[in-house]
Amino acid sequence: MQKMTVFQRFSRKFRENSSLAKVLIVFTVSGGGIVAFSDAKPEDRLNVVNPSEADDKDKKKRVVVLGTGWAGTSFLKNLKNPSYDVQVISPRNFFAFTPLLPSVTVGTVEARSIVEPIRNIVRKKNVNVHYWEAECFRIDAENKKVYCRSNLAGDPNQTEEIVVDYDYLVVATGARANTFNIPGVAENCHFLKEIEDAQRIRRTIVDCFERASLPNLSDEERRKILHFVVVGGGPTGVEFAAELHDYVNEDLVKLYPKVKEAVKITLLEATDHILNMFDKRITAFAEEKFQRDGINLKTGAMVVKVTDKEISTKQVKNGGEISTMPYGMVVWSTGIGTRPVIMDFMKQVGQGSRRVLATDEWLRVERSDSIYALGDCATINQRRVMEDIWAIFQKADKDNSGTLTVKEFQEVLADICERYPQVELYLKNKQMSSLVDLLKDPNRDSAKESVEVNLEEFKAALSQVDSQMKNLPATAQVAAQQGSYLADCFNRMEQCEVNPEGPLRFRGEGRHRFRPFRYRHLGQFAPLGGEQTAAQLPGDWVSIGHSTQWLWYSVYASKLVSWRTRALVVTDWTRRFIFGRDSSGI
Numbered sequence: 001m002q003k004m005t006v007f008q009r010f011s012r013k014f015r016e017n018s019s020l021a022k023v024l025i026v027f028t029v030s031g032g033g034i035v036a037f038s039d040a041k042p043e044d045r046l047n048v049v050n051p052s053e054a055d056d057k058d059k060k061k062r063v064v065v066l067g068t069g070w071a072g073t074s075f076l077k078n079l080k081n082p083s084y085d086v087q088v089i090s091p092r093n094f095f096a097f098t099p100l101l102p103s104v105t106v107g108t109v110e111a112r113s114i115v116e117p118i119r120n121i122v123r124k125k126n127v128n129v130h131y132w133e134a135e136c137f138r139i140d141a142e143n144k145k146v147y148c149r150s151n152l153a154g155d156p157n158q159t160e161e162i163v164v165d166y167d168y169l170v171v172a173t174g175a176r177a178n179t180f181n182i183p184g185v186a187e188n189c190h191f192l193k194e195i196e197d198a199q200r201i202r203r204t205i206v207d208c209f210e211r212a213s214l215p216n217l218s219d220e221e222r223r224k225i226l227h228f229v230v231v232g233g234g235p236t237g238v239e240f241a242a243e244l245h246d247y248v249n250e251d252l253v254k255l256y257p258k259v260k261e262a263v264k265i266t267l268l269e270a271t272d273h274i275l276n277m278f279d280k281r282i283t284a285f286a287e288e289k290f291q292r293d294g295i296n297l298k299t300g301a302m303v304v305k306v307t308d309k310e311i312s313t314k315q316v317k318n319g320g321e322i323s324t325m326p327y328g329m330v331v332w333s334t335g336i337g338t339r340p341v342i343m344d345f346m347k348q349v350g351q352g353s354r355r356v357l358a359t360d361e362w363l364r365v366e367r368s369d370s371i372y373a374l375g376d377c378a379t380i381n382q383r384r385v386m387e388d389i390w391a392i393f394q395k396a397d398k399d400n401s402g403t404l405t406v407k408e409f410q411e412v413l414a415d416i417c418e419r420y421p422q423v424e425l426y427l428k429n430k431q432m433s434s435l436v437d438l439l440k441d442p443n444r445d446s447a448k449e450s451v452e453v454n455l456e457e458f459k460a461a462l463s464q465v466d467s468q469m470k471n472l473p474a475t476a477q478v479a480a481q482q483g484s485y486l487a488d489c490f491n492r493m494e495q496c497e498v499n500p501e502g503p504l505r506f507r508g509e510g511r512h513r514f515r516p517f518r519y520r521h522l523g524q525f526a527p528l529g530g531e532q533t534a535a536q537l538p539g540d541w542v543s544i545g546h547s548t549q550w551l552w553y554s555v556y557a558s559k560l561v562s563w564r565t566r567a568l569v570v571t572d573w574t575r576r577f578i579f580g581r582d583s584s585g586i
Contacts, residue, residue: 060085060128063490064146064166066136068095068118070476071375072172073561074483076122076129081491085128087164089148091135093118096195097560098476100569102240102527104198106205106247107581111195113568116561134162139169139345141368168370170486171357173342175376175474178335184306189332192236201331205244206585208328209252212259222262225328229311231303232334233269234277235526238286240331241267242529245293251581266296266325268313270334273299275526275534277473279542282526282534289528306330336474342377361419361516363486372486375479380517384466385420386459391506392416393455403452415504418515422468429468472519485517525552 061084065072068090076088097114104111122129134150146169148162177193179185190201205228211217212225230241245265253260267274267290274290274297275283290297298313305312310324338346338356346352349367357373358366358381365371366381385392396404396412417424453461472478489496492514496502502512523537525548533549536542543551553573560566 061167062087062165063168063170064089064164065170065172066090066146067172067174067375067377068092069172069174069375070095070098070479071174071483072170073118073121074480075170075172075374075487076118076125076483077561078484078487079125079127079490080487081493082126082128083494084168084490086130087166088118088122088129088131089134089136089146089162089164090118090131091133092194093131093133095121095561097556097565098193099556101192101195101198102236102243104195105192105201105240106243107202107583108243108247108576109569109572111199113565113572114560115195116565120564121561132162134160136173137341139171139341139348139371141345141348141371144169144370166370168372168490171342171345171365171371171373171377172375172479172483173339173377175336176339177332178337179332180335182303182305184308185303185332188306188308189231189330192240192331192333201329203585204329205247206583209256209259209583212262212328213256219262222259223264224309224326226259226263227325227327228263228265229325229327229330230265230267231330231332233267233271233274233299234333235275235524237267237269237331237333238274239527240333241265241290241295242527245295246529247581251583255583264296265294266298268301268303269297269299270302270316271299278524278526278534279536279540281542282536282544285534285544286526286528289530289532293529336376339377362489362512362514363482363517374482374486376474379471382422382469383420384469385416385423385462386466388506389459389462390455393458395504395506403454404458405452412504415506418503419506420465421516421518423462423465425468426465475524477522477524478519481519482517489514525555527552 063084063086065075065086065088068088072088072090073095076086079086094115094117100109100114103109104114118131122131132148132150134148136146136148138147139145140147144166146164146166148164150160150162177191179189190204191197192201208225208228212222217225228244230237230244248263248265253263273283273287275286287297300316301313302316303311304314304322310326311330312322312324315321315323342357346354346357349365351358351366357378359373359378360366361380361382363372363374363378363380365373365378392412393404396408398408398411496513502514503516504511521538523535526534527549528534531546531549532544533552534542534544535548535551557566557570560569
């Protein structure tokens with residue numbers, strides 16, 4: 001037997017001792033200096049299911065999770081109750097850190113650095129979790145079954161159908177790109193939703209430069225081939241345009257110096273400004289920077305048709321003038337659409353007229369008590385205050401006097417704000433310290449304690465509250481928080497059959513088992529290229545510049561799903577600073 005080298009002995013020791021794998025990455029930064037660390041706590045090792053555990057398995061509630069995106073993975077990571085038998089079904093066997101997809105398109109980060117196999121994520125949990133690489137094509141809510149199809153049977157012409165029973169179903173299938181039925185978009189545009197999309201874009205960019213370098217082309221043909229069009233002025237479209245600009249000017253022009261002048265990047269946005277969801281200061285800075293960088297920004301331009309050679313746009317203003325432009329590559333990054341399996345399921349549960357699956361505030365699909373939906377495939381249908389105004393009044397009026405005093409109202413105030421978050425938002429926007437201020441008559445000089453209102457006055461006071469209701473954005477941050485919230489509910493399901501701490505049921509007796517889901521916005525970033533990033537953080541704090549770029553590095557490194565991916569991404573960033581981006585197109 002050959003003697004092992006020192007490196008081989010260390011590698012074997014490293015694999016055997018999982019504690020050595022907890023490598024602390026200290027990311028010291030200037031101007032934003034944070035330490036990137038994981039907030040995940042160590043989990044117990046996986047109890048692998050074997051035939052001898054069949055009896056115990058039958059006693060456990062069967063939970064089927066559809067999808068391995070942000071919502072599904074967050075649910076799996078935070079699920080700790082061993083009383084469930086979990087079956088994960090998804091056509092991809094990994095989780096992808098999608099905020100870094102624009103970086104993958106230009107080789108700043110490698111594709112494998114931002115993905116983590118789903119089996120790695122769940123293998124150390126003390127919950128029975130199994131994974132099948134398959135795609136769900138039908139949900140039978142009445143019989144509690146999901147029908148899936150696997151393409152791993154060996155023969156590509158044959159598909160294996162799998163039928164899975166469930167007690168609870170967690171739908172986290174995400175969304176697909178929305179083409180808005182515009183002719184030619186699906187056939188001629190690149191999308192940026194999956195790892196495979198980013199890899200195709202990367203190959204296409206390099207192919208465009210290689211084709212433009214051929215000697216038998218005219219200058220006009222070169223300009224066409226090297227015209228890159230990005231549709232959508234949201235965070236993804238803006239970040240991709242910025243990454244592409246840096247890639248071209250920092251790396252590709254050195255390798256293709258003869259075609260430098262032919263390169264053009266155009267960003268199309270149907271509204272008047274890009275980054276509409278950000279502070280106006282960030283929007284203005286981004287537009288000015290893109291103009292300085294030479295990125296052709298066209299706002300108020302709506303795409304109406306895409307062919308294999310040209311893209312047609314219509315000006316929203318100026319009489320709707322239609323213009324066309326040749327291109328070499330189009331990246332479509334605007335809007336999300338519902339997947340076919342979700343559309344079929346929505347018809348089953350009486351939601352066929354909706355654009356997305358509706359849930360209540362506990363992420364439970366309306367008209368389906370045992371099915372939960374989260375992430376981009378669903379939206380919370382927040383209950384309106386005015387729908388329950390009579391029930392609220394009755395709950396508060398304990399002495400049945402027909403009027404509410406301040407004391408009576410204050411006793412249910414916390415439950416109202418908990419159950420109807422638009423109330424709290426309304427108070428904040430109106431700069432009111434208490435909902436009692438709504439009940440006060442400005443023409444009355446009496447003290448607060450003597451205020452009494454009847455039902456009609458109560459309705460008038462709360463009539464504008466529902467105007468604050470807004471749908472949550474379809475972002476990774478929302479999906480991750482929903483997955484964590486639902487896992488916490490499942491972890492405490494048995495202990496909370498009767499929960500005295502939940503919010504009051506205004507329509508009915510008792511209290512809800514769990515507090516409704518509340519989204520906590522932690523801020524958002526918009527990388528703008530040139531090592532500059534804009535950040536809008538809680539408290540209306542806006543930061544723009546190079547120091548914010550280092551803050552972006554730190555936050556994204558800390559939010560990656562595992563220590564392995566953190567090490568790989570930080571290594572990729574370091575490699576790019578030293579050697580530049582790779583242009584092989586592989």
